[in-house]
Amino acid sequence: MLVRDAETIWNTLKGIICVYKPAESSVRRLRTIIINKICTGLNEMELTVSVRDNFADHPLVVGPRYQEKDLVVSWSNYLGWHSSGILIFGLRRGTSTAKYIRENLPTRAYRIKGTLGQATETGFSDGKVVERSTWKHVQPRNMDRLLSSMQAAHQKKMFEMCGVDMQSQLAYELALRGPIRPANSKLPIIYGLKCVEFEPPHFMIEIQCVNEYETYLASLIHEIGLKLHSTAHCTGIKCIRHSYFTLDDALLMKHWDLQNIITNLEQCNRVLNENDHLVRQESVALRR
Known part of the structure; x- marks a missing residue:
């Protein structure tokens, strides 16, 4: 997806992404970096601004439209300081998907x-x-x-x-x-x-x-x-x-920009859709 409208991109940020965590870095720090990259990318895109006599809502007055505190991100798995590899994050409503994967106890x-x-x-x-x-x-x-x-x-x-x-x-x-x-x-x-x-x-x-x-x-x-x-x-x-995510799905840190994150989100959604029936079967077996 190549979209230059920030509002459209914001509305698509609902799902999970798969990134590669380097060793000797914390999951919390990586989460902060990703949120910063997304918000910076959004604020650099085209914005539709309606200017009236009252300038109180103008970005030059209130600051950037997309702020880091507004973007909810949670992790599905946790890797320690010495560990590297696949790390799954849920963005916005995708946090519920991240939680579902985590509670399903994937191998x-x-x-x-x-x-x-x-x-x-x-x-x-x-x-x-x-x-x-x-x-x-x-x-x-x-x-x-x-x-x-x-x-x-x-x-x-x-x-x-x-x-x-x-x-x-x-x-x-x-x-x-x-x-x-x-x-x-x-x-x-x-x-x-x-x-x-x-x-x-x-x-x-x-x-x-x-x-x-x-x-x-x-x-x-x-x-x-x-x-x-x-x-x-x-x-x-x-x-x-x-779970069903491999190193081929993981986005390297040097590619952590808004466009690559959106592409990765779409790729991860495809992986989930392709394996949804298997995930549900495991969930049912887990409850037996």
């Missing part, structure tokens, strides 16, 4: 980098090193076996919480409906876990999960190090999928 996928041989105070590379260990004994097969075991343990825990025997027909039927969501929205659950890169002492894992948070993902790297009879710390976290 997310991350690629997490770790380094063997050192444990840090914070679990991240910027923390003080508190322990060093050997790592050359760790082989790819050791990593793959461990991750497979951890994934199986999480799946078993999920069925146990539902009071279902993993070998039963009910467990099979539940699995056919898709990933089982935990009733407790605070409990992280792993659905998939694999090593996608192994160049000792560095490695990268890909995880599919729900209810995760940044410190949990860092602690997972620490746990992997310990179970491999070594130590490890996290060197990077990237969210590569949130």
Whole structure:
């Protein structure tokens, strides 16, 4: 859409956008930047102004027509300071869509980098090193076996919480409906876990999960190090999928201007429309 009328653009700002969050930046700061970019772009566009004898409502008197406090924006997912990747924002009435996606407990996928041989105070590379260990004994097969075991343990825990025997027909039927969501929205659950890169002492894992948070993902790297009879710390976290949104849908910060934001909003609406029936099926399954 290429429209030069500010009022028309304002009326279309109702939906969600998908942006790429760089590491070492806060979600709140990015929200502020986006709001500022939108309002600045709108105020630079053509405005229809009716001037009468009373100039009290003229923009030169009252200030810019579109102000940051008037634009409601909320996030659907939250990424911590060390994390980068997909971030979903709801604009104006799109905040209800952002909330719907969030409360539907969508699975997310991350690629997490770790380094063997050192444990840090914070679990991240910027923390003080508190322990060093050997790592050359760790082989790819050791990593793959461990991750497979951890994934199986999480799946078993999920069925146990539902009071279902993993070998039963009910467990099979539940699995056919898709990933089982935990009733407790605070409990992280792993659905998939694999090593996608192994160049000792560095490695990268890909995880599919729900209810995760940044410190949990860092602690997972620490746990992997310990179970491999070594130590490890996290060197990077990237969210590569949130619900049905992937990195291909995410708008880079250098492209955060009004026209690109409008284009991204339209693209995200198409993604939602194409997958609406799947989202509703998951929502129904979640309530059972």
